[in-house]
Amino acid sequence: MKRFNGRIGVEQGSSILFSDYAHDGAMWTGSGAREVRQSQEFKESFVEPPMVMVGVSMWDIAHQTNSRADISAENITAKGFEIVFRTWADTRIARIRADWMAIGQFRDEDDWDVV
Numbered sequence: 724m725k726r727f728n729g730r731i732g733v734e735q736g737s738s739i740l741f742s743d744y745a746h747d748g749a750m751w752t753g754s755g756a757r758e759v760r761q762s763q764e765f766k767e768s769f770v771e772p773p774m775v776m777v778g779v780s781m782w783d784i785a786h787q788t789n790s791r792a793d794i795s796a797e798n799i800t801a802k803g804f805e806i807v808f809r810t811w812a813d814t815r816i817a818r819i820r821a822d823w824m825a826i827g828q829f830r831d832e833d834d835w836d837v838v
Contacts, residue, residue, distance in 0.1 A: 736822070737780060760797075793808070
């Protein structure tokens with residue numbers, strides 16, 4: 724995590740969401756609407772839910788069918804979020820890696836709580 728001016732922080736990560744070709748999983752052998760969710764925890768909590776950007780950084784998709792993919796961040800809290808990947812129809816996806824970046828306010832070391 725990088726901090727800017729003490730209060731604004733950026734955290735980033737990368738994650739393989741699935742490798743369904745290795746075990747004939749639903750994304751590789753299935754059809755119709757399919758979804759994978761993967762929880763991500765921040766190394767340090769933000770003060771409030773940050774802005775989160777998720778993108779596909781690697782994909783391995785069968786060329787015989789159309790490539791249909793939807794990726795997003797959902798259920799964002801100060802402590803983490805879920806990466807959600809969806810596909811539909813006859814698309815066959817062997818594996819996906821997602822990269823993400825969260826930007827928001829962190830507590831400053833000079834902050835203190837008044838009770």
